[in-house]
Structure formats: C-alpha cells, structure tokens
Amino acid sequence: MEAKGVLLESGTNELEIVEFNVANNKFGINVIKVREIINPIPVVTIPHSHKNIEGIIEIRGEILPVVNMAKVLGYPESEQPALDKYIVTEFNKQKIVFHVHGVDKIHRISWGDIEKPTNLYQSLESQIIGVVRKENDMILLLDFEKIVVDINPATGINNDRLKHVEKRDRSNFKIVVAEDSALLRKLLSDTLTEAGFQKVDFFENGKDALDYLEYSIKEEAELEKIVDLIITDIEMPIMDGLFLTKQVKEHPVLSKLPVVIFSSLITEDLRHKGQNVGANAQVSKPEIGELINIIDRLLNK
Structure with missing residues (x-):
C-alpha cells in the first residue's frame, strides 16, 4: 500500500497491475481499481440477469454484483474452482466483483512499456x-x-446525462481530448457535439496529444487559436493523463491551459493525485453532464 501511494503521486507515468488468469490466459488490471482479492464465497443468482453476471454477494454489508470473466472473454469455466479468486474493484463510482481463475503477482511498469493493440484485434x-x-x-x-x-449500458456516457446541461452554441471553443478507448472517444464525441461543441480533436494517448500541442504552438504563435482546454483520461498506454497534465503545467506556453481529468479513477482517496500535478478539475466517468458544467466554468472565467 505504501508503494501504491507513491505511484502516480507526481506524474511518474508508472502504474502497478495485478496479473490474473482466466483459462490459462494472462490479463491485468490497474492496482488502483482493486479494493481487495478474496476467495470465492456463495453467490445468490438473480433471475433474468445478464449472461455475464453470476449473481450477487455480500461483503461487509454491501451487496455487490459478480461478473464471470470466463463468460466475458468466451473461455471455458475453471477446471479447479476451489482455486478461483474474486477481485473486488471500485471505479466509475461503483463497486464490482470480477470472478477470475487465479491471481498471480503485481507488476510495476511504465505506461511507456504498454503496447497499443494492433489493428488486427483493436476495434x-x-x-x-x-x-x-x-x-x-x-x-x-x-x-x-x-x-x-456492455452489461449495463446505463452506466456509460450517454445523452441522458446531459438533461440538466444548458443546450447552447459552444462551437467557438477548441478542445483537445486524450482518451485511449475507441468506444469512449465515440461516446465523448457524440455527447460533446450534442452539448454544442464542434471543434474537438481526439488523441489515443497523452503523448500524441502533447506532441500535437507542442507542434502547433511552434506553427501558431497564439495559443488561443489552437486550443482552449484539455480533457484527459488517466489510464492510457505510452503516456498517462497524470504525466500529460504535469508536462502541460510545467510547459512555458501550455501551462495557462485548463486541464480537466475525466477518469474512472476519480475518488476521494485518489483525487490528490490529480491535484499534485496541477489539474484544474477532476470528474469521474461517466458524469458527462458535470464535465460540461466544469468546462463552461473554466472557459467563462
């Protein structure tokens, strides 16, 4: 836990991942998402639930759903269920349990060492x-x-979350977004357009966004003609959002730009990490309505 607190504290571009396995295949999850790892306990099945939901369990007074990762990934069930593990997680302001076939070790790595999926299996x-x-x-x-x-679309970014946002023309503002998920880039694009933004440039990781900004200010002397605000996720291969924020805030020209971190990792326990690198605001996914309101506040000072 002490090492976990050091990581990302000042934008190190590092993370720790918990390595787990499903049907002898190795996968990873960010340690920051993990609350605890426990042995399986009895599950109460729910009638007519999603095919990937095993049921619900009670942990210290909380009722949590259990997601069967073998079904999610299309693999056979565990051959030794007594050795299975439950990974209890918290992200996007919700707690969820993932049923896996084993947990191996924790790795400390750089986001720069994480390779982007190729086009053959990225869509x-x-x-x-x-x-x-x-x-x-x-x-x-x-x-x-x-x-x-995929299990519950209502938990994602959607136009229903804009109900309390004033619909008006925001097309004069230019925004740069760093988000690695193709699905979330599409959802963000749709909802930002619905809110009235038209000039939005998307990048798959922090490095691509930073390279664009640094190149643009060399070509165009006035920063205001390039971008008004940056939105960034935290978890991204190559360069994460905390490191991007740190680089922007330490840059002699870019430092005046407001940066909003929009991530599933925004909790009261972790909010200080964004504050330490100079983020102007932090919003937990999928609260797109809150994100738009904060953008309005930062751009209309």
Whole structure:
C-alpha cells in the first residue's frame, strides 16, 4: 500500500497491475481499481440477469454484483474452482466483483512499456486496451469500463446525462481530448457535439496529444487559436493523463491551459493525485453532464 501511494503521486507515468488468469490466459488490471482479492464465497443468482453476471454477494454489508470473466472473454469455466479468486474493484463510482481463475503477482511498469493493440484485434468493440510483454509471456490489459457498460449500458456516457446541461452554441471553443478507448472517444464525441461543441480533436494517448500541442504552438504563435482546454483520461498506454497534465503545467506556453481529468479513477482517496500535478478539475466517468458544467466554468472565467 505504501508503494501504491507513491505511484502516480507526481506524474511518474508508472502504474502497478495485478496479473490474473482466466483459462490459462494472462490479463491485468490497474492496482488502483482493486479494493481487495478474496476467495470465492456463495453467490445468490438473480433471475433474468445478464449472461455475464453470476449473481450477487455480500461483503461487509454491501451487496455487490459478480461478473464471470470466463463468460466475458468466451473461455471455458475453471477446471479447479476451489482455486478461483474474486477481485473486488471500485471505479466509475461503483463497486464490482470480477470472478477470475487465479491471481498471480503485481507488476510495476511504465505506461511507456504498454503496447497499443494492433489493428488486427483493436476495434470499437475490443476489450483489450494494451499489451505488456513479460519475458516469454504477454499480459493483456482489459477495458473493464467497457465490460461493465456492455452489461449495463446505463452506466456509460450517454445523452441522458446531459438533461440538466444548458443546450447552447459552444462551437467557438477548441478542445483537445486524450482518451485511449475507441468506444469512449465515440461516446465523448457524440455527447460533446450534442452539448454544442464542434471543434474537438481526439488523441489515443497523452503523448500524441502533447506532441500535437507542442507542434502547433511552434506553427501558431497564439495559443488561443489552437486550443482552449484539455480533457484527459488517466489510464492510457505510452503516456498517462497524470504525466500529460504535469508536462502541460510545467510547459512555458501550455501551462495557462485548463486541464480537466475525466477518469474512472476519480475518488476521494485518489483525487490528490490529480491535484499534485496541477489539474484544474477532476470528474469521474461517466458524469458527462458535470464535465460540461466544469468546462463552461473554466472557459467563462
């Protein structure tokens, strides 16, 4: 836990991942999402629930859903269920349990060491957000937000979350967004357009966004003609959002730009990480309405 607190504290571009397995295949989840890892306990099945939901369990007075990762990934069930594990997680302001076949170890790595999925297996529907090479093995990092949204679309970004946002012309503002998930880029694009924004540039990771900004200010002397505000996720291969924010806030020209972190990792326990790198605001996914209101406040000072 002490090491976990150091990571990302000042934008190190590092993370720790918990390596787990499903049907002898290796996967990873960010340690920050993990509350605890427990042995299986009795599950209460729910009639007519989603096919990937095993049921619900009670942990210290809380009723939590259990997601069967073998079904999510299309693999056979565990051959030794007594050795299975439950990974209790918290992200997007909700707690969810993932049933896996085993938990191996924790790895400390750089976001720069995470390879982007190739076009052969990356698509809008892909559950893989990155690949980590370890000796002769590969660990696949999964898009847990997408797994949850596939089960319950209401938990994702959608236009219904804009009900309390004033619909008006925001087309004069220019926004740069760093978000690695193709699905979330599409959802963000749709909802930002619905809110009235028209000038939005999307990038798959923090490095691409930073490269664009640094190149643009060399070509165009006036920063205001390039971008008014940056929105960034935290978890991204190559360069994460905290490191991007730190680089922007330490830049002699870009530092005046407001940066909003829009991530599933925004909790009261973790909010200080964004504050330490100078973020102007932090919003938990999928609260797109709150994000628009904060953008309005930052751009209309």
